[in-house]
Amino acid sequence: MAADSVSRIDVGGDGPEGGNSAYLVADRVVVDPGPPTDRAWRELQAGLERAGVAPVALEYVLVTHWHADHAGLAPRLAEVADATLAMGAGDAPLVADYARERERRLERDAAVMRRCGVPTAAVDSVIEGDSISPIPDETPVERLADGDRIAGLEVVATPGHTLGHTAFAGDDFLLVGDAVLSTITPNVGGSDTRTLRNDGRESEAASATDTTESGVERDPLGAFRATLERLADRPERLLPGHGAAIERGRIAEILDHHRERSQRVLAALEGDEPTTAAKTPWAVARELFGDLEGIHVKFGAGEAAAHLQALEGEGLVERVADDPVRYDVVR
Structure with missing residues (x-):
């Protein structure tokens, strides 16, 4: 699947990393459709219309990781298109079982911050400020593993930023999500507290999703460095989850x-x-x-x-x- 089969759709976002990048691949796949906002939904629809693709023509909605700015519209688009929603196994539960996993995530986040020495008032502020996303409580999600193929794309495990972060490779392009960004360095540790070694100090509920089923040691920086080194060895053009294509030298800069x-x-x-x-x-x-x-x-x-x-x-x-x-x- 060559580069002329993939096109970027800007689905908004005003953060320092630039606008969110949704990708239309071979007119039948959307990767990282964007945040769960009406603005992003309109922009995604407009981008598909410019490409001459109706949402109902889509067969797959793929997601690089569970963060709402990438996965938020995935359930909505998959439902409208009657498409298969798929993502890395390590992150899939946070979208597939959003309501329950959000509660567990908040409990885990609070436990990790307390163990890191964060004052109680600051911990409470973070938890209270975590707003509920308009994502369905439950959504069917197919779980992917490194080396799988789906919709003509290779599944490439890229953990570090999140436990189950996943990239998708065509013949000469690689959709890398937040593994490599052009203007900022992706956060490790805090962006997914499951990646940190917590030594059993969470409650049983919080620990339920603290899993290494994706094969990731709970050493997020080590996992992220290994991901960057793996990406550096690949020949494809890097297409990130924010902004446009990235020069390969950016990997060395982040390391x-x-x-x-x-x-x-x-x-x-x-x-x-x-x-x-x-x-x-x-x-x-x-x-x-x-x-x-x-x-x-x-x-x-x-x-x-x-x-x-x-x-x-x-x-x-x-x-x-x-x-x-x-x-x-x-x-």
Whole structure:
């Protein structure tokens, strides 16, 4: 399936990463239809009309990951088109069983933030600010695994940003979702708290979806680095979930960015005397990013935790406490 079989539809979005990119492939597949808003729905319909494709002609709706700005319109489009909705197995439950999994996610998010040392008031603010998306409580979703083929596309597991993040490859293009973005570095750790090692401190309900069924170790930064290295070895043109095509050098830039961030995390621990150096991920996040509010509390704490877990795996830092978790450099 060649590049002339894929076209981008801008479905809105005003964030720093640019507009959401839905992709029409071979006039029968839409990948990442966009956020669950009326504006995005109108823009998606207009894009399909420009391409001369009626929604009822679609056979598949594919989604790279569970975040609402990518998956939000998927159930609606699949229902209108009577199409198969499919996505990576690791992320599928959060769309297939949205209502129940949202409650579990909020409980898990709160537990992870508390363990990272985030103050109670900030945790409560994040949870209370998490609005319900207009997504059906339950939706049929086909679960995909690495190496599967669907609608002429190869399924490529790309975990890190989320547990079950998945790319879709044609002959000379690769739809990479949020695995590679041109203007920002995708968040790891906070954007999907299932990826972090939580050591059984969530409730049973919260732990129910904390699974490694996709084969991902709970080391989001390690998984993300492996994803980037895998993508760097592939020849296809990279088409992201936000904005237009990406130059391949962007992968090296993101890897360099995370190497530099890990050094900053180490510096945050090494800056104090040995008796006082141990810090929570939240304390490290505040040093890295300054004041954090809203969803950035979870993103910042999660990213700091991801780097600390990776550094622990490299033998450079060690956990010295667990409630909340604290790290110190290995001396």
